[in-house]
Amino acid sequence: MEDVSIFWFRRDLRLEDNHGLFQALKELKNVLPLFIFDTNILDQLENKADARVEFIHSQITEIHNELSKKRSSLLIKTGDPETVFKKLLEEFNVSAVYTNRDYEPYANSRDEKVGRLLNQNKIPFQRFKDxxxxxxxxxxxxxxxxxxxxxxxxxxxxxxxxxxxxxEYKPMHWKNLLQTSALKLPTLKEIGFKENDIAIPSxxxxxxxxxxxxxxxxxxxxxxxxxxxxxxxxxxxxxxxxxxxxxxxxxxxxxxxxxxxxxxxxxxxNPHVVDQAFKQAYDRIPWRNNEEEFTAWCEGKTGYPIVDAGMRELNTTGYMHNRVRMVTASFLSKHLLIDWRWGEAYFAEKLLDYELASNNGGWQWAAGTGTDAQPYFRVFNPSSQQEKFDKNWKYIKKWIPEINTDKYPKPIVDHKFARQRAIDTYKSALNQ
Known part of the structure; x- marks a missing residue:
């Protein structure tokens, strides 16, 4: 068996200024770079043309090509990380595994399992802040x-x-990479996905x-x-x-x-915030959860132009402007009294920049359930937000070509009525 040490790429898809990679190359020899397409994550993605998976694939292709110039390569595996490591330990004589820390609940449990396996085999598992x-x-x-x-x-x-x-962890000690001919790079199709035409920002x-x-x-x-x-x-x-x-x-x-x-x-x-309110009293709110209204929100057909423009931008590009994220989130949770978790899950599916902590934090802020939240009695007025931030309707006209025609729907709910209903609902639930 070949003697190797492993650097495991995760949320750090670059060679430059990569803390864990820097430490591995400085301290170890025969460093084999590894990336795992984690099926625990991929299997949850319903859209098999998910632009984020294509983006990850393009970035590891870039890393793969850069490493080949250094006479090394990137080992790419698909599967459950613990299972992948069990097989790697049979294939290689692994002296150490280096990686950068991740802080999400799933990442913590994944690392605990891999760490236990490595510990049983007396292999150091070194993680760094990056x-x-x-x-x-x-x-x-x-x-x-x-x-x-x-x-x-x-x-x-x-x-x-x-x-x-x-x-700055300037890349060096490249001589410590495992010298190997180019390892096979799986295609998107081989990992169960296909290309998407959504453009990735620079x-x-x-x-x-x-x-x-x-x-x-x-x-x-x-x-x-x-x-x-x-x-x-x-x-x-x-x-x-x-x-x-x-x-x-x-x-x-x-x-x-x-x-x-x-x-x-x-x-x-507070890992409970993944599926519960940060302020747990807010879990008592009796959400209306009207599915037809949720569909109208998802499709950008609520009759509130700033909300609809934002949702259509998201559906088309995988991006939504941050000010509009606040308005659309507030509208769903307060105007329609639909559980913020429904909206958070929709953003998680659509956003290119989806990141659990920020998405969850932003939604709980808008719904009034989180830390540092927008108080429940403050309800964004979509019309005044539009007047303030898209006065000339430039953004709205870009995403709603049928605006000001009979094809554009009437408002799904009256603002004044919805505002009062939200305040009364929240107040009643919190006073139980």
Whole structure:
């Protein structure tokens, strides 16, 4: 059996400034890079033309090609990670496994299983911080507990953050890669998926957009956001480099990156938020869950133009502007009194940049059930949001060509009535 050490790629699909890969190459010899198409995740995807799977495939193809220039290769497996590792231990004499940490509940249970298997075989399992500046547990209040409110969390985050001390893990020690001829790269079809025509945003951080982010971010008709979410989600860019750039260019943009870390911390300390309200009293809300109204929301046919434009943008491109995400989420949970989990699951299916912690945090914020939430008695008025952020109807006309014609539906519910119904429903449930 060949002697190897393994670096396991997950949410860090890049060779540059990759902490775990850097450490593996620095400390180990015969490093075999590995990627596993995890069937526990893939089997849950109903759309076999899921653009995210195609994106992952394109990124590992890129890594595969780069490694071949270094006379190495990427080993790609499909299956349950624990089962894959059992087979690898039969195939290779593995001295150590290196990877970068992930903080989601499924990732934790997966790593526990793989870690147990490796431990039984006396193989070290080394995990490193790579997708955050501060991990869950690094920013705590004076009592040693996690912050439940964003503002004090962000103040401590900023006080601890020193750009000069953020390390860049420059790729080196390539000679320690396992020298091997190119291993077979499976096609999308071989892993059970097919191509999608949805365009993926560039992974180049546009400095002009970031510099003016605070002025442009709320207007969906403008190209005013970085669109880097999918690249942060799958680690095709370095969060360290992006945070340093944000700290130099725009405090508002940096604040958004801190929100990302806040929600990851909330999820890590409160895994129940995956399918329950953060504030558990809110699990008492009697949702109406009208399926016809949910379908109208999904299809962008509610009769509220800003909501419908957002849903159609999402369905067509896999993206929705962040301001509009808030409006559509609030509309579903408060105007229609449909369980926020229905909307969260729909976004999870459609969003290219879907990331559990942020998606869950954003939905619970909009529904009033989460940490730092929009209070239940504050209900977004879609018409005033539209007047404020798409005054000239540019965004709406782009996504709703039939606007102002008989083909566009009448409002599904009256705003004033829906607002009062939401407030009364929430108040009654919370006073039980």
């Amino acid at each position: 997708q955050l500046i501060f991990e869950p547990g690094e920013i705590l209040n004076g009592s040693g507990e996690f912050y439940k409110v964003f503002t004090p969390f962000s103040k401590v985050w900023l006080s601890k953050f020193d750009p000069a001390k953020v390390e 992974k180049t951080a546009d400095e002009e957009i970031i510099s003016h982010y605070n002025e442009t971010r709320n207007f969906p008709a403008k190209n005013g956001t970085s669109r880097l979410g999918i690249h942060l989600r799958f680690g095709t860019i370095s969060v360290r480099k992006l945070v340093i750039k944000a700290s130099e260019l725009n405090a508002t943009y940096l604040n958004e990156l801190i929100w990302r870390e806040f929600y990851m911390m909330i999820l890590a300390f």
